[in-house]
Amino acid sequence: MIKKHTIYKRDSWNMMTVEVHGRQLVLREISDQWGEDSHTFISRPEMMEWAKSRFNKEKFDGTDEEWQSIMDALKKV
Template sequence: MFTKHTVYKHDNYNMLTVEVQGKTLVVREISDQWGEICHKFVSRPEMMNWAENRFLPEDFPNGEEDLRLTMEKLKSI
């Protein structure tokens, strides 16, 4: 059985989820611009490295605060 975590959900078209599938982390980015993009990681450090390089404060409605919350949620998975 897989565990699914919603990292953020701004609306029905902009969200980030993480599924824990054993040792594999499957990150799904869903956006109104690009549709769904799926990333697979074999470790949490690999996922966090991706996230630190992927997200900027301007990617979020509330900027720096939303980025901080997103990173905290990812770290807790």
Template sequence: MFAKHTVYKHDNYNMLTVEVQGKTLVVREISDQWGEESHKFISRPEMMDWAQKRFRPDDFPGGEEEYNRTMETLRNI
């Protein structure tokens, strides 16, 4: 059984989840613009590096506050 974490969910078409599959982290990014993308990482630092390059505060409806909350949630997985 895998642990699934919802990082954010704005609606049914814009969300980010992380499944912990043993040592592998599978990030599923669903957006109304790009559809669904999956990313596999073998470590948390690798996932965080991707997240810091992928997201900017402007990407979130709540701006920097929501960006910081999302990054903190990812760090705690």
């Protein structure tokens, strides 16, 4: 059984989801600038390390609340 988690969805072209395939986590990031990017992780700590570098708080283009909600959503996966 695959569980799908929506991390954020701004519109049909800007979203991030995580699908749980047993022990594997498949993160899909869809952007109107970059298209679709997919990452496969074998553990939640590995995914969170990626997220910390991808959503570097000092370079994040958004509010602190947006950054925190993305991180909280990823932690709940």
